[in-house]
Amino acid sequence: MSTILSVQNLKTRFTTFDGTVYAVNGVDFDLKQGETLAVVGESGSGKSVTMLSLLGLLPAESAAVSGEAYLQLESIEANLLGISKEQLNRIRGKHISIVFQDALRSLNPVMTVGEQISESLITHMGYNKKNARSRAVELLEDVGISYPEKRYYSYPHQFSGGMRQRAMIAIAIACEPEILIADEPTTALDVTIQTQIVDLTRRLQDKMGMTVIWITHDLGVVAGIADRVMVMYAGMPIEKAPVDELYENPQHPYTEGLLGAIPEIGETEQNRLISIGGAPPDLFAAPKHCQFAWRCPYVFDRCWREIPPYFEVGDGHFSKCFYDMNTQQARGEE
Amino acid sequence: MSEKKETAISTGLLIDEKADRSIAGKIAYVWRLLWRDKAGLLGLIMFLSVVFAAVFSPWITPHDPMQQNIEASKQAPVWGEEGTAEHILGTDSLGRDVLSRIIYGSRVSITVGFLGVMMAFTLGMIIGLISGYKGGRTDNIIMTLVNMILSLPYLVFVVFVAAILGNSLLNVILIFGFTDIPIFVRVTRGEVLRLREEGFIEAAKSIGQTTPKIIFHHIMPNLLGPLITLATFEMSAMIFYEAGLGFLGLSVPPTIPSWGNMLAMGRQYLTVYPWMSVYPGLAIVFTGFGMNLFGDWLRDAMDPRMRRKKK
């Protein structure tokens, strides 16, 4: 599989009244055509900000983004972080789309749902109003919304939560983008609808050959859809692995902690939920050492001195940690 | 570093090492904020200078504001025709010194503004607390009344009442104090509801706190910020309205120097002796400007959301 997106050393800083926030501190990953990459992390880990940075959706006055993001598609090649606003606008919505978490707040309340789909078609695909409308109705049907011809003229507040999320998906896939970024699209929905949305996304992905980046903090969802997983903490990916590898053989102490915190049905009294001690990291300073050190059960002195590099611990499996989980020892100094 | 701080940092809890929770620390914080936003500081200085003028009028006026001197009447300011340094801003039609009258006029304005706001603030806060805390029918009735009053043409009724009650400082204070209550009720109630929504009240009740304690300990501290900001703006508005009433001859008796009265009198002579109207008006603008600058700063300083945005 070919790499369609290669992100290198992405960093994002916000200037705020209280100081500079170092939200993203060096993200590297490669996205392969057709795969589903899950980006996992707690609130504040930088997973959403990373994606917003890639698409230039952060406020220009307060956000400073650096690094490279090489997009390599059949029809277009560009460094997302190096091109002009106009060029970026031709990519957004057409080649890369994003589905947001809170559909109620992410949809224009004074515009019909149908029109919000149509406008993408008109802008990027050269449809005229009439054709855009019929295509939009088709899309509404594709995402499982009943009575699509009527629903075209509905406003977002008239939809239920699940329907709104489907509508958001319809908007995102309207121009058949190569890459779909789903930013916690199911977090605000209840479990049954979650499953529906996940299934819908899978079906559409297969049908259209899309590559999907799925951002979530829910490891259960990850197990259901991902090919590869990238775990983020304090603005950095601390472990990258194929999904099965990650669950069977987590290498980073944080991942281990996350997996230990999942309640399992059938747990005996012996197994208790292990929570990760300590508090989330302070993002007001540029990291100079491992950011998980405060909470890590395996921490030792080297962890406080430098930021660990990526150690390859398996096939396509990387861990950003000085502690070797397999041998239960500190890795040797290089 | 103290041990407490070390632990706090190591657990990642201490975001701002400079945070100092003592009273002195808070005042220092406020001062730093004020200094950072020079406009707010300027506003405060302007406002305080007016208060100063009001308090120390007898000591800083060059002349007796009531003293009439027909020979010196209708004299232009020092830079105009036949103006003298004796009367820097000229005299009015009865020969009274304009500058002195302006300075004395600040007494009426500050008194009306301050006492009027005090009255509206106190009564409005109490009613707002009752309305927001009790909720239900009481709340509905109070808020319906409040909204009705607020939707009426304010000045029309103020003029009406002022005409009925007659010219006196007390009447003016009472009128403004009373008619401004609804605004304070609304803001207070809004805050109480917000606290209710955020669960403070519920939480306090659940650990068995009594109502008065809840109100004083939890609700009032949160109220002070928005209410003081509102009070600043309302005081400025009252000063303007008092001057307006004076302009229509409905404020304090014409013998007492007030900015509005001066404008009323000066109006007849606008074409020939404009200084009688222009300068009192400038005093009003000066006061309003200062209070608004300060009020804007106050509002931004009190609002935790605003503080996090980039300056």
Place this chain on the structure above:
Amino acid sequence: MLRYLISRILYSIALLVGVLFIVFILLHLTGDPVSLMVSRQASPEEIESLRQELGFNRPLLVQFADFVKGALQGDFGNSFRYRQPAMDLVLQRIPATIELATVALIMAIIMGVTMGILGGSNPNTIWDSLARGLGLLGQTIPTFWLGLILILVFALQLGWFPTYGRETFQILGVHLPDKSIILPAFALSLFTTGQLVRFTRSAVMEVMNEDYVTTARSKGLKKMRIYTKYVLKNAAIPLISIIGVQFSYLLSGSIYIETIFSWPGLGNLLAEAVGTRDFFLVQATAFFTSFVVIGLHLLTDFIYVLVDPRIRYK
């Protein structure tokens, strides 16, 4: 939607009744309305006979019932000074005030909303500073003083406009004000301009930070489209309510402006009536202005419902 409208209509009616009550009771605030209305030299016998004639010696409730009955027929008694039915005088003066208020409102909307949009969409630029400056100006310059200054500068010194009065020209038999309306309307408009700038600016700023604007940008839509269909359309809705509220201020301000410019409208009438202690006229004017304001609020509610799909489709 219908329920909302009906409740607003009922509310307005209740409000009008409340106003009637207030207008009535204010006259009796000091306990003896007659003493308010007579000259100082009146003898006790004259006062007493006047009291009987006007029915002020009857129980309050009876008086109120009569008052309401009269009000429903448009009868607010006669003006002392003009010896005419008070409401007739009020109705005569309406057109002049409506002209003034309308022109002032249009000026305020053009200046205020435009600057608000420019300021709100370009934060921390010169436009933003100008917008905030205009807001401050509107808030700190007293309407009555501004009127005087405008006369001083533009009418007296420069001679571009008349110093007072409403002059008209005729089109198709209709009298429309000429440039004599410019100064008074401008003076009247400044406060409202300030309000509109502030509100529009903050509304635009708020909307620009909304999630749906981020969505729009993520769709690669053209800037102009995002601007009109996402930002402005959403900011316009609360703006309608704000404009509705401005009528109250405009009518209040007209009391000053019409007095200063000798503009033959309601504000002038009220100021005069108060000055000559012509209280029936004061009552009539107060009631009528409230009536207009309440009516306009109701109209605003109607428009709001039509424009906001969240209310229209419930």
